[in-house]
Amino acid sequence: MNTVKSTISSGYRWRLILITFIMLGFGAYCIYDWQIGYPKIKEIGLAYVDIKEANPDDYPQVWKEYASERGWKTTPPKKIKKASEYDKDIFTQLLMAMITVPLGLFFLFKLVRENGRWVAMDENGITASGGHTMPWDSIKSLNEEKWKTKGIALLHYTDANGSERKVLLDDFKQEREPTTAIVSRVQQLLNPDAESQDGSADLPPTEIEAGNVYAYANENGTYAVSKILAVDEFAVHVRLYEQQFDTLPERVSTRDLKSQIGHAPMDKTGFSETHTLIAQEAVEDHELEGYRVYLEMTSESENA
Numbered sequence: 001m002n003t004v005k006s007t008i009s010s011g012y013r014w015r016l017i018l019i020t021f022i023m024l025g026f027g028a029y030c031i032y033d034w035q036i037g038y039p040k041i042k043e044i045g046l047a048y049v050d051i052k053e054a055n056p057d058d059y060p061q062v063w064k065e066y067a068s069e070r071g072w073k074t075t076p077p078k079k080i081k082k083a084s085e086y087d088k089d090i091f092t093q094l095l096m097a098m099i100t101v102p103l104g105l106f107f108l109f110k111l112v113r114e115n116g117r118w119v120a121m122d123e124n125g126i127t128a129s130g131g132h133t134m135p136w137d138s139i140k141s142l143n144e145e146k147w148k149t150k151g152i153a154l155l156h157y158t159d160a161n162g163s164e165r166k167v168l169l170d171d172f173k174q175e176r177e178p179t180t181a182i183v184s185r186v187q188q189l190l191n192p193d194a195e196s197q198d199g200s201a202d203l204p205p206t207e208i209e210a211g212n213v214y215a216y217a218n219e220n221g222t223y224a225v226s227k228i229l230a231v232d233e234f235a236v237h238v239r240l241y242e243q244q245f246d247t248l249p250e251r252v253s254t255r256d257l258k259s260q261i262g263h264a265p266m267d268k269t270g271f272s273e274t275h276t277l278i279a280q281e282a283v284e285d286h287e288l289e290g291y292r293v294y295l296e297m298t299s300e301s302e303n304a
Helices: 010-054 059-069 083-115 176-190 285-303
Strands: 004-007 118-122 125-128 132-135 139-143 152-158 164-170 212-217 223-231 235-241 259-267 276-280
Touching: 004 176, 010 059, 010 083, 118 176, 132 152, 132 164, 139 176, 164 176, 223 285, 235 285, 259 285
Parallel strands: none
Antiparallel strands: 004 118, 118 125, 125 132, 139 152, 152 164, 212 223, 212 276, 223 235, 235 259
């Protein structure tokens, strides 16, 4: 058996990077406004009010000279406030910095931690970051309650000291294909009779209906994914996705995929023979845009 290793998924990594960057960047901006930006606005605004009150007849000229000497804009401030209102604005910047900076540091810590996590499988068993070593005979159970709906499974095993330990498998945070391969191997280990004679898991018979998600083989040996939008008497109306898989995907959420063709009608005859059901989802309204255009075009051609 070749070594299969699952590390942090690129999508999850970039989500953490983006959130960290936004939180720390916004926090830094708030700190700047708290310490420099808003105090300067307060200083300029109050100075303008003082000059206007002291020089009611020629304050525009006096202000231009005063502002020019200090390197400020010579145009009057856009909005004049009381000192207490300026102080409130300054405090608001401090408050936002106190919220966003800790959040940014939290997500930075999470990014570093998740980036170092991994799970690997070879002929000897499973290993994982954090000192987890699981020979095949040490694996006791696999909690799959959330696997089909959320892609989360909890692997329980007994370590060399006889202690019960567990490892989390998450195909959103970790690379999906190797994570799925590891879960499938553990399922096979714990339930050797759960597979059919041809080695593939039996799927319950399901009618071809809207919301079904299917995988199908390409000519180059890879697998692609389609989702049924609607079914009529002769055709299956599907949405096709760009991603290609080296092996038959066992669980996919189309929200994580990029649409390639929004709508394509396919012959209903023989559809189930060439497509493997892998998930069931609700059809969202925006997914039906291409199908609605198709209906309008066919309706117009029939009435012409």
